[in-house]
Amino acid sequence: AAFLHGSRWSRSPAREDIKGWLDLAKVLxxxxxxxxxxxxxxxxxELVMEGINSIRQSIQQAKRAQRVMGFDDLVERLVSALDxxxxxxxxxxxxxxxxxxxxxxxxxxxxxQYQVLQQIYTPxxxxxxxxxxxxxxxxxxxxxxxxxxFAYLRxxxxxxxxxxxxxxxxxxxxxxxxxxxxxxxxxxxxxEAGVFGLGIEYQxxxxxxxxxxxxxxxxELAAAMxxxxxxxxxxxxxxxxxxxxFRKVIAQWCAAxxxxxxxxxxxxxxxxxxxxxxxxxxxxxTEADELKSALDDRGLPSVYLSLRDKLFASEQASExxxxxxxILELEDERLARAGLxxxxxxxxxxxxxxxxxxxxxxxxxxxxxxxxxxxxRERGFVAMALTLFHHHYHPPAKERExxxxxxxxxxxxxxxxxxxxxQPRELLNWLGEQxxxxxxxxxxxxxxxxxxxxxxxxxxxxxxxxEYPVVFIPFASRYKDPLKVGQRNIEVFxxxxxxxxxxxxxxxxxxxxxxxxxxxxxxxxxxLLYVAVTRAVARCYICTAPFxxxxxxxxxxxxxxxxxxxxEQALEALAADAADIELMRIEGEHFAAGEELPQGVExxxxxxxxxxxGHIRRDWWLSSFSAMTxxxxxxxxxxxxxxxxxxxxxxxxxxxxxxLPAGAAAGNLLHEIFEHLDFARPDWERTxxxxxARFGSLPPGFMQKDLIxxxxxxxxxxxxxxxxxxxxxxxxxxxxxxxxxxxxxxSASALERILADHRGNSSPVELPVKRKLQGMMHGYxxxxxxxxxxxxxxxxxxxxxxxxxxxxxxxxxxxxxQQAFYDLQYLLYSLALHRYLQTRLPDYHAETxxxxxxxxxxxxxxxxxxxxxxxxSFPQSLLMQLxxxxxxxxxx
Numbered sequence: 040a041a042f043l044h045g046s047r048w049s050r051s052p053a054r055e056d057i058k059g060w061l062d063l064a065k066v067l068x069x070x071x072x073x074x075x076x077x078x079x080x081x082x083x084x085e086l087v088m089e090g091i092n093s094i095r096q097s098i099q100q101a102k103r104a105q106r107v108m109g110f111d112d113l114v115e116r117l118v119s120a121l122d123x124x125x126x127x128x129x130x131x132x133x134x135x136x137x138x139x140x141x142x143x144x145x146x147x148x149x150x151x152q153y154q155v156l157q158q159i160y161t162p163x164x165x166x167x168x169x170x171x172x173x174x175x176x177x178x179x180x181x182x183x184x185x186x187x188x189f190a191y192l193r194x195x196x197x198x199x200x201x202x203x204x205x206x207x208x209x210x211x212x213x214x215x216x217x218x219x220x221x222x223x224x225x226x227x228x229x230x231e232a233g234v235f236g237l238g239i240e241y242q243x244x245x246x247x248x249x250x251x252x253x254x255x256x257x258x259e260l261a262a263a264m265x266x267x268x269x270x271x272x273x274x275x276x277x278x279x280x281x282x283x284x285f286r287k288v289i290a291q292w293c294a295a296x297x298x299x300x301x302x303x304x305x306x307x308x309x310x311x312x313x314x315x316x317x318x319x320x321x322x323x324x325t326e327a328d329e330l331k332s333a334l335d336d337r338g339l340p341s342v343y344l345s346l347r348d349k350l351f352a353s354e355q356a357s358e359x360x361x362x363x364x365x366i367l368e369l370e371d372e373r374l375a376r377a378g379l380x381x382x383x384x385x386x387x388x389x390x391x392x393x394x395x396x397x398x399x400x401x402x403x404x405x406x407x408x409x410x411x412x413x414x415x416r417e418r419g420f421v422a423m424a425l426t427l428f429h430h431h432y433h434p435p436a437k438e439r440e441x442x443x444x445x446x447x448x449x450x451x452x453x454x455x456x457x458x459x460x461x462q463p464r465e466l467l468n469w470l471g472e473q474x475x476x477x478x479x480x481x482x483x484x485x486x487x488x489x490x491x492x493x494x495x496x497x498x499x500x501x502x503x504x505x506e507y508p509v510v511f512i513p514f515a516s517r518y519k520d521p522l523k524v525g526q527r528n529i530e531v532f533x534x535x536x537x538x539x540x541x542x543x544x545x546x547x548x549x550x551x552x553x554x555x556x557x558x559x560x561x562x563x564x565x566x567l568l569y570v571a572v573t574r575a576v577a578r579c580y581i582c583t584a585p586f587x588x589x590x591x592x593x594x595x596x597x598x599x600x601x602x603x604x605x606x607e608q609a610l611e612a613l614a615a616d617a618a619d620i621e622l623m624r625i626e627g628e629h630f631a632a633g634e635e636l637p638q639g640v641e642x643x644x645x646x647x648x649x650x651x652x653g654h655i656r657r658d659w660w661l662s663s664f665s666a667m668t669x670x671x672x673x674x675x676x677x678x679x680x681x682x683x684x685x686x687x688x689x690x691x692x693x694x695x696x697x698x699l700p701a702g703a704a705a706g707n708l709l710h711e712i713f714e715h716l717d718f719a720r721p722d723w724e725r726t727x728x729x730x731x732a733r734f735g736s737l738p739p740g741f742m743q744k745d746l747i748x749x750x751x752x753x754x755x756x757x758x759x760x761x762x763x764x765x766x767x768x769x770x771x772x773x774x775x776x777x778x779x780x781x782x783x784x785x786s787a788s789a790l791e792r793i794l795a796d797h798r799g800n801s802s803p804v805e806l807p808v809k810r811k812l813q814g815m816m817h818g819y820x821x822x823x824x825x826x827x828x829x830x831x832x833x834x835x836x837x838x839x840x841x842x843x844x845x846x847x848x849x850x851x852x853x854x855x856x857q858q859a860f861y862d863l864q865y866l867l868y869s870l871a872l873h874r875y876l877q878t879r880l881p882d883y884h885a886e887t888x889x890x891x892x893x894x895x896x897x898x899x900x901x902x903x904x905x906x907x908x909x910x911x912s913f914p915q916s917l918l919m920q921l922x923x924x925x926x927x928x929x930x931x
Contacts, residue, residue, distance in 0.1 A: 084546040114151050121158040133159045138168045145174035145194065147186040150542065153194055172198070176239045177222075180500060180567045182533075188563075189540045192237065205244050209506050211254055211577050212246035217264035217619040218572050218579070219243045221597060226616050234597045235569075236562045255508065255577040256306040259299075262621035263577065266610050267292070269584040269625045285584040286326065289513050290333035292625060293319065293582065297494065298337050300509065307508050307577065314339070318495045318507040320571045326514050327496045334494060340440065341494035344501055350452070351473040355445040359383055360474060362427070363467050366415065369408040379404050382442075385431045407431075412463070416703070420457040420466060424450050464665075499571045510575035515568065516583040516606060518592040521560035522553055532556045561596055568593035583610065662782065663817050664864045667806060695745040696898045698738045701839035708734040709837050709897055710821065714774045718754055718764045723747050756900040758893065759910060762826050773823040778816075778871040783927035785812030793920055794863055797913065806863070812925065820868050829890030830876060832868045834861070836896045847899020847906040856894065856909060865892040865911070870921045885915035 102108055108116075120129055140160065142148070160170040172194050179188035195201065207215050222241045224232025231241050255263075269289060297317060299305070305312045319341075321327045327343045334341045350356060358381045365378015376394065380386040384407070393400045415423035428450065434442035453466060460466045495507075522529055532545040534555040545552045572579055583594060583606060590600040598609040607624070614622035699705050711730040727743060737746065754765040787806055795804040822833035838855060840846045856862050869892060876883050891912030899907030 080547060087546060114155065117155055118151055118158075121155065126158070130159050130161070131164075134164050134168050139171075140169070141171040141173065143173050145172040146176050146179040146188060146191045147174070147181050147184075148190050148194075149185050149187045150190045150193075153190045156194075157197070176237075177235055177241070177566055177569050178503060180503065180563060180570055182559075182563055187542065188237065188239075188566075189535050189542075192239075193540065203242055205242065206247055207244045208247045209576060210246070210573070211263060213254075213263035213619045214575055214577060214579065215244060215246045217262070217617060218569075218575075220617040220620065221264070221572065221613070222569060224597065224599060232599060234599070235565055236558075254308075255312070257300075257578075258304065260578075260621065262619050263575075263579065264617075264620045265578065265580045266614060266620060266622045267580055267582045267625060268607055268610055268622060269582070270607060271585050285586060286329045286514065286517075287333075289582050289584060290329040291336075293330065293511050293513050293580070294333040294337045294339060296580070297334070297339060297511070301339075312509065314494045316508040317511070318497055318502065318505075318509070318574065319511040319513060320497055320499045320502055320574065321513065322499060322517070322519070322567075326517075327498075330496050330513060334496075335438070339494055341496055342441070344495055344497040350445060350448055351476075353445050355442055356449060356470070356474050359446070359449055360467070360470050363463075363470070366408050366411045366423075367463055367467060369405060369412060375405060375408055378408065382434060383427055383432050383446075384408075385433050387433065415463050420463070421450075421454050424453070462665075499567050502574050503570050506574055506576055508576045509578045509580075510571070511580045511582070512568075512571050513580075513582045514584075514586075515581045515594040516589040516592045517586045518588045518590075518595070520588070520591075522557055534559050561591065564593040565596050568597060662812070662814060664860075664867055667787075668860045668863065694749070695737065695741045696749045697839075697842040698741065699837075699898075700738070701837070704734060706837045710775075710835055712750065713821070713835055716750075717769050718767045718772075719769070721751075721754070752902060753895070753897055753900045755902045756908065757902065758908060760827065767824050767826070771825045774821070776820045776823055778818055778820065778868075778875070780816050780871055780874055780925065782812040782814050782816055782925050785924045785927060787812060789924055790863075793917070793924065794866065797862065797866065797917065798857060806860070816867060816871075816925070818864075818867060818871070820871065823872060826890065828888065830872060830888055831890040831893060832865060832872055833893040833895060834865065834868070836861075836894055837898065838896060839898060840896070844899055844901055844904045844906045847896050849905075849909070852894070852896055852899075852907075852909045855896075861894060862911075865894065866917075866921060868892070869913075870918060870925065873918045873922070885918050889915070889918065 102112065120126060137159075140156070142156070156170060156172075160168050172191075174191055176188050176191050176195075179186055179191060182188075210218075220227060222234060223243060224234040224241070227243065233240070235241060267289075269285060269292075300312050300317065301314060303311045307313075307316055319330050321330065324343075331341055331343055362378045362381040362383035365375050365381070365384070368374040369378075376391075378384055379394065380391055384404075390404075394404055395401075411423055411427060414426060428446065432446065434446070453470065456469050457466050460469050497505075499512075528548060530547060532549075532552045532555075534543055534545070534552065535541065536543050537555065572581070581594065583589075585606055586592065589595050589606055590602055595606070598606075598613065600606065600609055610622050614620045708730050711733070712726060715730075716726050723743075727746070731737075731743065731746075737743070755763055757763050790812070791804045791806055794806075795802075798804070820832055821835050824831050824833065838859075840851055840855060869889070873885060873889060876888055880888060891910060894909040896907045896909065901907065
């Protein structure tokens, strides 16, 4: 009690000891919480690594199964072969076959490729072989593609001889002197500062004898290198000029300077400077968009050239898909209106408003879609596209030439694709796959708009190997932290081991690893700046501003700025030390061009649909018989199956059934008639009126009575068990029945086996579709009917097999069925009916209630012949196999 008494506690000698223990307990508790978090994260990373390894194994297994390999696989297999017991013999054979090898751009190689060369051209074979490795480590900028500057450095240390090129054949003498001083990192009479790191030295170079032939003649500016600095001005601090505001101001200044250069007063040699003589080098699309907007405001046409820009990623590709979808799916008002809102169908604000307010105008626009769809179906894609392009397309005014070029390019590729995807729905699905980056790989880079001069905005990576008289680098002091993605720290670190220089990937934050990763990224950013600056032949503009963390930007690193280093002072010192470098300081009044624009929509060009940024599962697909047999991916509701065009021609015949042209039009006519015909009590006049109006006139010499006579024979053709179609009452039938059923990760190969077994012959079956059967199966069954308590699937076929009834014999039909995979079709349809009957008949049993399938080859059906009818029944076990397959059991 005395111990706890306050008056004694303050004087107790144990007080300090106990307080120390309590503080230690707090520290241990906090460390325990942190340790648990780190342990949890470590377990998560272990799971990630297990997943990565599993994916790698799955990819390799899939490659082996499909007997394909990529370039990396070739290199890895060659390395393995050279490492094997017989590797020395292989290396000798390769060295004898290729005693001398010359590898250009070697700074972009990787360790495995160098390992192959090492093993072939070993020291023991160097008397009889020669290996020349040509490269510049200062231009090693493709780490994101697998390029490894450390492989080059290892090779350089292994080399017997080294030569360095000291002459620049691209740039003017003044330009060379300017970047000699910049990348020397110090006055040229002092030792170089090692701005590239990694032991990569900068050797000053000299100009060739032709170095002064293309000098720029400019009365206002003289120096080859123009440093253009934008200090933070107090009048504009509230506009956040340190970030996006600076980009806008710099872009506007560059546009103004380019306009001056192209005014005709600045000469390159004896001729005025042209747009094709200028390039603007940027790091990413954010910078490019800022520049392009500023140039557009000045009326200066430009194009952004990126390593990643592809035609199918353009706005025109998605908008054309929207228009074509509206044309094909015009019955869906939502899709129809979306299509009409696109530029390809003349969509603008006024038109959208009129469609909402004037019913007659909406009907008129809807009829336009119908006309375009008919034109597409009857005369092909090109006929429809030409009409669309010449009479309805309204490209945006601001980037008219870009939009026109992209549109014509898209039309060209779609025309080529239509040779393989003849049906409109197939072609639209193909376009959708290209936009999503799926399906067959069509590399379609953006083309230049016209042959006229255009200013190039290009990525610094993409400019490697090129040259331009005038180069702009607008954002040289902008910094992007390589350890962050947005506001989050990265969790995957790629760097090289400090001792072995082997590439390493590390999961999870580690201070040492983060330091190594950042250092390597900083070194590459310096090399990227070197590539950008050395593209210039006569002049290079380097624009700077005090962006956030500018000391770590590529230019800040070259200038050797410390964390509190002053950018403007470093630029002043650089310009003072070199006659070929000038510094311009853009004062506050020059910022006036950056005034904020009024908000709101001022023109139709500013209207744009919202972009969907969510994630859509692409392994889940809406399939159909057509999709499976043509390896298509449906992006929407499947269309009813119609017979494909058969190229055979009818011989001279006196019967309409053989003269009616083959193809989808005849199929549509006959299907529509049978969809609405009362078999037992046909009203021919009423039933034929609309289908014939849609089809047009019958072949010359034939009338409606000839069509009726043929179709009456179809109705009277005997089937099985005393059945013919004319004995079916309307209530015994279902017409054009749509169905859906789920697919739960079924196997296409298992479906192939089922179909092969069903056919009963020795020939293997190979379906075009190779994807997992996951999603929904969809289709339309022409006819379901009930006869004597049993239910049947039936399908009408207008296929032309010949101009005589014997051409439609059971054997001929069997061959046609298998060639077109109609047997797969009826298996899918039978499964749909089987599942439907399970839900509708309480005592359903397939052996009792499922009657089988009929395929009616209408041209061959006659009461006087046993031709034109295909019938097949099959046991319940087959239906159960199919049912199990589509429920995800592939071991059937």
